[in-house]
Amino acid sequence: MSRGIFFSEDDARTAIARLRREGYDADLGRELLAGEDDDEDHPWAVTTDAPDIVLELLVDDLDGWFDDEQPAPPRLPPLDLPTAPKRVKRPQ
Template sequence: MDPVRGIFFDEDDARAAVARLVAGGYGARAERERLSGEDDDEGHPWAVLTDAPEPVLELLVDEYDGWLDAGDDPPAVPPIELPTEPRKIKGHFGG
């Protein structure tokens, strides 16, 4: 199972979330989240990666004003079956 990610703006908040997750028996770590186009290291948020269930991390990101990075992968949708031949139209046009 892929780790669940929460994004925190403050290092202390990220480390507090990790401590609470570890105290709850989950694996967790904090790492700096590098944003593309952001050249100021102090401007980068912190990512907390954990094997905790998503609702557990969601409570922490709500408490510390972060956000849950849910992956945003759209659900798999089966392809649409398209006709292989043109439709036949009954009747005729014109006069």
């Protein structure tokens, strides 16, 4: 799913209408920003199944921004660490 962020509710609703008219699913929500106290200042988030390029062009046209959600990198297995300190000198 791709996300476009808009500061205007009208722009977000326009984006949804255009995406749906082109046959894509689109949903509207609020993007809650950390530290933002005023609920009215939260930007609007449009999530859609449209290809990224379609949403990027739409966001450019309506003065929003494209939220490129990159999946988290795969977790690596834990390192095999030694259980005792390494000896520098040979035992006598």
